[in-house]
Amino acid sequence: MTPLPDLGRRVEALRRDFDRTFSQPSTLVTVETEDLLAIGVAGDAYALRVGELAGLVSGRKVVAVPNRTAHLLGVAGVRGAVVPVYALSGLLGYGDSGGSPPWLAQCGRQEPVALAFEQLGGFFRVPRADLHAAGGEARHHVAESVRVGNVTRRLIDTRSILAAIQAGAGTSGTTKER
Numbered sequence: 001m002t003p004l005p006d007l008g009r010r011v012e013a014l015r016r017d018f019d020r021t022f023s024q025p026s027t028l029v030t031v032e033t034e035d036l037l038a039i040g041v042a043g044d045a046y047a048l049r050v051g052e053l054a055g056l057v058s059g060r061k062v063v064a065v066p067n068r069t070a071h072l073l074g075v076a077g078v079r080g081a082v083v084p085v086y087a088l089s090g091l092l093g094y095g096d097s098g099g100s101p102p103w104l105a106q107c108g109r110q111e112p113v114a115l116a117f118e119q120l121g122g123f124f125r126v127p128r129a130d131l132h133a134a135g136g137e138a139r140h141h142v143a144e145s146v147r148v149g150n151v152t153r154r155l156i157d158t159r160s161i162l163a164a165i166q167a168g169a170g171t172s173g174t175t176k177e178r
Contacts, residue, residue, distance in 0.1 A: 032128040036146070038153060039103070040119030042094040047146065047153040048105055050123070055079055055106040062100040062116070069168070071096060078106050078114055084165075088115040091161055093140045107158040113165060115158070124148055131155065 035050035057078055062085045064074040071090030075082050085104060090096040104114040126146055134145045134154055141164070144155040 038121030052158040
């Protein structure tokens with residue numbers, strides 16, 4: 001049988017250790033993450049930052065309008081507004097795919113535009129530390145890439161695209177670059 005004074009010292013030591021854990025800084029490690037949409041453009045793997053998008057829709061009718069603006073497919077109704085729709089393939093330096101791709105990513109809060117693309121691969125979240133400068137092939141409006149599983153995806157900079165559209169610059173690539 002344990003003498004009572006030893007038990008009292010042990011309880012006091014446990015209490016001190018317990019209280020000490022609250023006086024020390026938290027050791028919880030927070031990891032900054034980035035939410036991304038995996039998409040396909042001209043058969044290549046890309047991603048869009050969810051935080052740069054105002055919406056994602058499919059099956060919208062794109063109505064052609066007379067224009068001389070590079071890669072403008074027409075206009076579509078998105079979330080109660082008529083927005084210009086641009087071919088993401090053309091803006092990235094591929095030739096325009098012809099026709100209207102099924103997916104539209106709306107971006108730009110003040111002057112919204114929709115970026116049309118062919119494939120939606122899903123949503124994923126990655127640590128920001130996994131984003132790297134895009135190496136290898138240079139692409140218009142792409143500065144970073146991320147590897148998810150066995151696929152490397154290039155991150156599309158929608159802010160760069162919006163700036164180019166507003167400046168009337170776009171890109172003039174008419175063939176798929178490799």
